[in-house]
Amino acid sequence: MPKDSAKRIWERFQNESLTSKDLLAATDRKPIRIIPGVKIVKIGGQSITDRGRAALYPILDEIVENRRRGKKIMLFSGGGTRARHAYQIALDLELPSGFLAAVGGPIALQNARMLQMLLAKHGGIHIGAEQFEMLPLFFKLGCIPIMLGMPPYTYWEEIPLKGSIPDNRTDTGTFLTGEFLGADSVLYIKDENGLYTEDPKKNPKAEFIPKITVSELKKMDLGDLVVERVVLEYLSRAKNIKFIEIFNGLVKGNVTKALSGKHTGTRIYKD
Amino acid sequence: MKEPEKDFSRFHVKSRFMRESLMDKGVMESTVKENQLAILPEHNVIMIGGKSLMDRGKKAMYPLVEEILENQPNYGMVLSVSGGLRMRHSYSVALDLGIPPGGLTMLAGTIEEQNCRMLYALLAKHGGVRMVRDNFEELAMYLYSGMLPIVVPMPPHFWWEKPPKYGNIPADGADYGIFMFAEVLGARSLIYIKDQDGLYTSDPAKNPKAEFIPKIGVSELLARDMEELIIERNALEMLSRARAINKIYIVNGLKRGTLTAALEGREADAGTVIYQD
Numbered sequence: 001m002p003k004d005s006a007k008r009i010w011e012r013f014q015n016e017s018l019t020s021k022d023l024l025a026a027t028d029r030k031p032i033r034i035i036p037g038v039k040i041v042k043i044g045g046q047s048i049t050d051r052g053r054a055a056l057y058p059i060l061d062e063i064v065e066n067r068r069r070g071k072k073i074m075l076f077s078g079g080g081t082r083a084r085h086a087y088q089i090a091l092d093l094e095l096p097s098g099f100l101a102a103v104g105g106p107i108a109l110q111n112a113r114m115l116q117m118l119l120a121k122h123g124g125i126h127i128g129a130e131q132f133e134m135l136p137l138f139f140k141l142g143c144i145p146i147m148l149g150m151p152p153y154t155y156w157e158e159i160p161l162k163g164s165i166p167d168n169r170t171d172t173g174t175f176l177t178g179e180f181l182g183a184d185s186v187l188y189i190k191d192e193n194g195l196y197t198e199d200p201k202k203n204p205k206a207e208f209i210p211k212i213t214v215s216e217l218k219k220m221d222l223g224d225l226v227v228e229r230v231v232l233e234y235l236s237r238a239k240n241i242k243f244i245e246i247f248n249g250l251v252k253g254n255v256t257k258a259l260s261g262k263h264t265g266t267r268i269y270k271d
Numbered sequence: 272m273k274e275p276e277k278d279f280s281r282f283h284v285k286s287r288f289m290r291e292s293l294m295d296k297g298v299m300e301s302t303v304k305e306n307q308l309a310i311l312p313e314h315n316v317i318m319i320g321g322k323s324l325m326d327r328g329k330k331a332m333y334p335l336v337e338e339i340l341e342n343q344p345n346y347g348m349v350l351s352v353s354g355g356l357r358m359r360h361s362y363s364v365a366l367d368l369g370i371p372p373g374g375l376t377m378l379a380g381t382i383e384e385q386n387c388r389m390l391y392a393l394l395a396k397h398g399g400v401r402m403v404r405d406n407f408e409e410l411a412m413y414l415y416s417g418m419l420p421i422v423v424p425m426p427p428h429f430w431w432e433k434p435p436k437y438g439n440i441p442a443d444g445a446d447y448g449i450f451m452f453a454e455v456l457g458a459r460s461l462i463y464i465k466d467q468d469g470l471y472t473s474d475p476a477k478n479p480k481a482e483f484i485p486k487i488g489v490s491e492l493l494a495r496d497m498e499e500l501i502i503e504r505n506a507l508e509m510l511s512r513a514r515a516i517n518k519i520y521i522v523n524g525l526k527r528g529t530l531t532a533a534l535e536g537r538e539a540d541a542g543t544v545i546y547q548d
Binding site for chain 1: 277278279280281282283284285286287288289290291292293294295296297299300301302303304306307308310356359360362363364366367368369370371372373374404407426427428429430431432433434435436437438439440443444448451452454455457474498499500501502503504509512513514515
């Protein structure tokens with residue numbers, strides 16, 4: 001596709017509307033990778049952190065070991081059961097979705113802080129948006145940066161497609177960080193082997209899907225998904241991320257396997 | 272000694288979403304609400320175009336400020352200014368450097384800060400006050416003491432910009448951000464001030480035959496799939512899903528009286544109205 005030069009785009013910017021589809025299309029290009037080789041890992045809230053030590057400690061042991069071997073790993077926290085409780089109360093009070101996002105975020109923040117306390121002795125460092133531009137330093141020092149998975153949209157959360165629970169939650173924030181930094185995949189540690197045709201906790205006959213593309217998955221129109229629905233939309237438009245992988249962190253060795261780039265759970269590929 | 276079996280069970284807080292997948296369609300459906308609490312329902316949100324007004328300087332901004340002040344005794348207002356030409360320039364340089372959309376968002380906010388500071392300078396002696404996003408919950412204090420809070424319109428997406436549908440320009444820009452701000456507050460009205468009378472069938476600056484559209488439903492407008500629009504697509508998309516804001520005004524800030532007409536709800540004198548249909 002022919003793309004306008006930067007000078008030509010500046011000329012057009014002065015005279016055309018930024019809503020012009022033709023002008024927007026002319027700005028299409030592959031961005032640079034900000035931190036090449038970064039590994040983006042989310043630790044599920046309800047699926048892992050809420051299970052406490054038994055689930056979390058072995059996962060962190062593997063993370064630390066992989067960091068020691070030189071992998072640049074960035075961790076993200078989920079919300080989990082307390083976020084759900086907060087959503088229920090906020091919903092009952094008939095609050096707008098922006099308020100649900102604003103009360104859901106602090107729970108992921110608690111979980112990020114707990115991860116930091118556990119990992120401090122191995123270089124775990126909790127960062128907010130204010131420290132985001134210091135990531136190169138933290139990686140150089142051998143740290144494991146930890147962020148809450150929730151994107152910072154808070155009161156500016158978009159209106160959900162269905163219902164009132166924010167569409168953009170911790171899977172999304174994790175994904176978007178990876179896409180910005182230039183990761184080529186995002187790893188989601190959950191308590192299931194990956195994606196099934198139905199929730200395997202409810203239907204033991206649900207079939208496992210080891211790999212699938214976004215468009216194939218959309219065609220299946222599943223009633224339930226293992227990852228936030230908007231992540232699939234963003235993956236289909238991503239410039240850096242080629243796939244996301246959801247795998248079972250309760251199985252020993254899976255974290256190391258996935259971090260080594262081996263197919264571990266379900267991979268959802270950009271078409 | 273044999274190692275005891277690991278207990279992987281969860282610590283739960285009891286709630287209706289406990290053990291549920293929030294991605295489940297049935298669960299999502301169960302959260303559909305008829306009503307949404309209005310947080311600040313008496314106040315109006317006004318968005319001043321950066322390129323269309325602020326970039327024109329005194330001759331555009333002074334009369335507009337006068338009109339805002341004339342309405343101050345009757346209407347509580349939150350004001351905002353978008354980036355304009357310098358923002359577009361930052362975009363074109365950043366694009367050339369290969370910076371991803373989240374980086375462009377970070378740059379845009381800086382330019383809006385400049386414009387909001389300049390608006391603050393014009394309004395300070397009349398109660399203009401800058402409200403940074405962290406002080407969102409102080410908004411009631413400003414408004415109920417008759418002040419004019421000035422907010423940056425870009426939503427706080429920062430580096431977490433969603434990959435845009437078209438090209439590399441952030442799709443959730445100033446128009447979208449101020450829409451979400453008005454929506455979450457359940458504001459009385461949302462008015463976009465531009466340098467055109469409102470919406471036309473095509474750009475009237477380029478096509479003299481372009482027809483003016485005084486009133487249109489948002490789904491009808493989106494279905495027309497126009498090549499360009501007077502307001503960001505995602506802001507319109509949000510209007511079509513909105514629970515609180517059911518219409519927006521687009522008025523010509525270079526024409527005295529159109530802002531007042533919109534505040535008073537006189538649609539016929541207030542440019543274009545896009546409503547939820």
